[in-house]
Amino acid sequence: MREDFLHYLWKFKKFDSLNLKTAKGEVITVLKIGDYLELSGPDFFNAHIEIGNQKWAGNVEIHLKSSDWYLHNHENDPAYKNVILHVVWENDTAIFREDNTEIPVLVLKDYVEKEIIENYSALVSPKTWISCEKQLKDVDRFVFASWKERLFLERLERKSKFIYDLLEETNKDWEAVLFCLLAKNFGLNTNGNSFLQIAKSIPFSIIRKESFENENLEALFFGTAGLLNVEKEDIYFKDLKFRYFYLLHKYQLERTFVEPLQFFKLRPDNFPTIRLSQLAGLYHKYQNLFSKVIDLKAVDSVYNLFAVSVSNYWIDHYQFDKESPKKAKSLSKSFLDLIVINTIIPIQFAYSATLGETDIENLMDFMNEVAPEKNAVIDKFNSFGIKSKNAFESQTLLELKNEYCNHKACLKCGIGVELLKNN
Known part of the structure; x- marks a missing residue:
């Protein structure tokens, strides 16, 4: 009980x-x-x-x-x-x-009544992946759809807490908040925390001032990441290292140390060197990115806005001192879909909420255009007959699993309450 x-x-x-x-x-x-x-x-x-x-x-x-x-x-x-x-x-x-x-x-x-207690026990007792997995596909469509909207809103509200914390840390500078959020998500799960530390370690006012020289941005990013701490004969490496220490002196910055970046088990296109170069290219291309991100309404406009690649050096490198076959290494559509899900939609929601103008319908429409994530949780729901056609649906299922099913919170879940009522 x-x-x-x-x-x-x-x-x-x-x-x-x-x-x-x-x-x-x-x-x-x-x-x-x-x-x-x-x-x-x-x-x-x-x-x-x-x-x-x-x-x-x-x-x-x-x-x-x-x-x-x-x-x-x-x-x-x-x-x-x-x-x-x-x-x-x-x-x-x-x-x-x-x-x-x-x-x-x-x-x-x-x-x-004894029957109510038995129905409750039957719902929450099974030692399965989720308690209602055998009944899930039979839930009334209207009930499921309404609950997905609620889950989507809850997920955005939960993600907004992190954004509001960043807003306080950056003295309410939305451009700086976007930079931190993008950095974290450019690092993906493996290097996300390290990338966030890098972004927090560099005052965004300096990013603004140095954005006109892509090499200076790369020097700041790579130097703060600790990737310039060794000695190499590579000419570009030496140039970045010189620039990094010059910028430290110019802005009276203290050297900071972030969590070591990970390369192991990453596909080469996801190496932190590549993602940092792409991030530098993005802020070299746009000096006022936040206003553009807030105005995005469709996924194609995201692909156009984020059409950036690596700098010349990284076209034939994945790591310093190691040449590789030439490749432009632009941001892929699948990567940008994740940026929409984890950066653009959350910051649009958080920003509009501060203005009292949240339009959840438009955000849902935006997410309906984005491809669903591919992971073990979504695959498992798919095996129960619950298929995700877009990112809106996959995001709601992740919220359902992580915030309700994992905690056996069936009686706080619209689906659990509906099943218990029907039983």
């Missing part, structure tokens, strides 16, 4: 509400269950309940055992002073207010 199941029972009145009595035999009439806010403090706020002949307005607290009240130290928390009913599964001790009056208790298990 889990406490969230008791929340579900109370929220949807899945109990015999016509014959309720307190543990001491007083008749209970629930006039209003209260607002389920999922914040700190009591579980349901502003409930209206009649106990005996007395009407009460206040809060409802729910626990598996009544003794959990003391286990959670509610007796010392002023937020619980207005609790008018204690709803529990097991009543193992009496709970008293500050004035020594006892808080009425409703033992919920006495009023819940």
